[in-house]
Amino acid sequence: MDQANKIAAITSWLDIINKATPGLVAIIGAIRRPDGSLEALPEAKKDFQAAVDNAKKWNADHGFTP
Amino acid sequence: MYNSIRATKKLVAFTLVLALATLSGCSDAGKELAIAAKINIEVQNYVIGAEKAGTIPTLDAKKIIDATGKVGEAGLRAVEIIERVKNNDPTTTTAALDALGIIVDELGKLRLEVVGVKNPTSRHQIEGLLAVIETSLNSARVIIAAKQ
Secondary structure (H helix, E strand, O other): OOHHHHHHHHHHHHHHHHHHHHHHHHHHHHHHOOOOOOOOHHHHHHHHHHHHHHHHHHHHHOOOOO | OHHHHHHHHHHHHHHHHHHHHHHHHHOOHHHHHHHHHHHHHHHHHHHHHHHHHOOOOHHHHHHHHHHHHHHHHHHHHHHHHHOOOOOOOHHHHHHHHHHHHHHHHHHHHHHHHHHOOOOHHHHHHHHHHHHHHHHHHHHHHHHHHOOO
16 A cells, blocks of 8 residues: 555545544443433323323213223 | 455444444433333324224223223333433332333233234234334333343
8 A cells, every 4th residue: 555545544534533423422422321311201201191191082082981 | 455445444434333323222211111102102093093993892992092091101100210210229220120010011911902802903913013012111121120
């Protein structure tokens, strides 16, 4: 590999590292977060609540008392 | 030659990012619970639609809809407890595992109601969705247990 190719190879590595760094930082941050990354919990809460509410509404609409 | 080295480096970098992304996804109990909650709603909506279409009798639909409501109630309790889980704290981790266990119990009751569904297409559809919920809950349990 001549000098020009070596420089090009190093440049390409630096380019990859430069592009991948923000993503890697975010991913490593998610892995290392102390609570184990529970950001989706509010979404789970919303859908579980919807299941409870829908069941109540369906029963009421069909004349079933709790 | 140079192009092939460059392609290999890009492949290695891409594989590394993919592996880390997978690892990150696997370490998220919240996401697993969110999937379980979403599929639970899907089961409920499916049964509501099937009852409306007349493929599932109203009384059978009621049992399943009530069971999905119970899964929702257990899920809400689990979310509250999991929000308080701290790493390396066996008390909070055990409480979270117990809470997930209650959802699994409710899911077991839901599965029993589904066995009574006579329409095979509906039954298989619902059973498939329940399997997805089970997988998500099991993943969430493994992730939380790993914190102990």
